[in-house]
Amino acid sequence: MQKILHTPEGVRDIYSTECEQKLILQEKLHNVIRSFGYHDIETPTFEYFDVFGRDIGTIPSRELFKFFDREGETLVLRPDFTPSIARAAAKYFLNEDMAVRLTYLGNTFINNSSYQGRLKETTQIGGELIGDDSADADAESIALTVQLLLASGLKDFQISIGHVGFFHALAAEAGLDEGLTAQLQELIANKNTFGxxxxLSDKEIPPAQKKAFSSFTGLFGTQEILAKARELTENAQALSALDRLQEIWDILCMYGVSKYVSFDLGMLSSYMYYTGITFRGYTFGTGDAVIKGGRYDRLLHCFGKDAPAVGFVAVVDELLSALSRQKITQEISCSHCMLLYEKDQLSEAVTKASSLRSQGIEVELVRITEDRTREKCRNYAKNCTLVVEL
Structure with a gap:
C-alpha cells in the first residue's frame, strides 16, 4: 500500500497553487503564440516507433518508452513533438503551398537515466512554421520565443543562436567520417576544447582546419562572433551559414529584441534532423534550456512532403522552476469564494452560488457541521479572496 502512494521515478504530481500557476502560465504562452497567427493542433500521446526511429534523427531508441499493441506493432510515447507535427502536417497539408503555422501543448516522455536527475515526463508548448525557408521565418520564431519569456514574467534571459550548417560544412571539407563527426560534435557541444x-591530434587534417574546430568552443557571444568565425574559413557553405545568421540578426533588430540574443556556433544539438539555425533560451534558476528550437528542412520529406520548416518549444516545467527560483509568480485570479451555510439553508445557498457563478466568481459550497465549524472554515479560507456566510 505504501508503494502505490508514490509516483514512479522521474514523474511527479502537481497540485494546489503550483498546478494553478502552471495552468495560468500555459494560457499566457498559448495566447502569445496564437497572436502570431498559429493554429492549434493535437497529436496522439503515442505513435508508431518509426515516427521517432533512427532515420528521423530524434533521441536514441534506448530512451524511448516502448510497448506493443494488440497487433504486435511497436508503439512509443512521444519523446519529442516535432516529428509528430511533421507527420500530421505531411498528411493533412500535403498539397498546401502557403506557410502553415501550428501550435501544440502536451506532455513528452523520455526514459532518462536516473542519474541525470531530469523528469521523464515534461509539459511542452511550441509552434512549427512549415513551408517557409526564409530568414524572416527564422527570425519570427526567435522573436516569438522572446515574447514568450517576457510574457512569463522573466526579465533576465538570453536566446543563443547557432547554425549546424557551419560545423557540417567544415566537417565535410575536412573529410571526416560519420563516426568521427559525431564524436567531434559531442565534444564541441560540451565545450571540451582539450578533447x-x-x-584530432593524429588525424591527417590541415592545421588551419584543426584550429577552426578547436576554436568552436570559444565562438559564442555578441554579433562580433560572426566576424571572428569568418576568419577561420573560406568554405562557401560555412560562410553562407554565417550570412544567414547575420541576416537573422538584422531582422531581430527590427523586432527590437536583439538585446536578448547572442550567438553560439558551438551549440550543436543531438537531434540530427536540424539543418540550419538552432536556438536555445536560458535564464537563472535552471540548468537546462527553457526554450529550444531550430530549422529542419528535410524532416517532412520522411513523411512524404517536401517542405522547409522551423519551430520551437518551451519546456513549461523548466520555465516554471526558473520562475519559482527567481520569485516570479503568475497572478492568480481573485474570483474565488467559499460560501458557508447551515443545513436548513441549502436552497438559499444554491441560489446564491448560482448568482455568483453567473458573475464569473468561482464558488465552493461548504456546509457547517459540528466538526467543520465556521471558525475552522474561516481559517481554511484564508487563501480565498472572499468568504460569504449565510
Missing part, C-alpha cells in the same frame, strides 16, 4: 584537440 577536440586530442581527438
Amino acid at each position: 577536440v584537440q586530442k581527438l
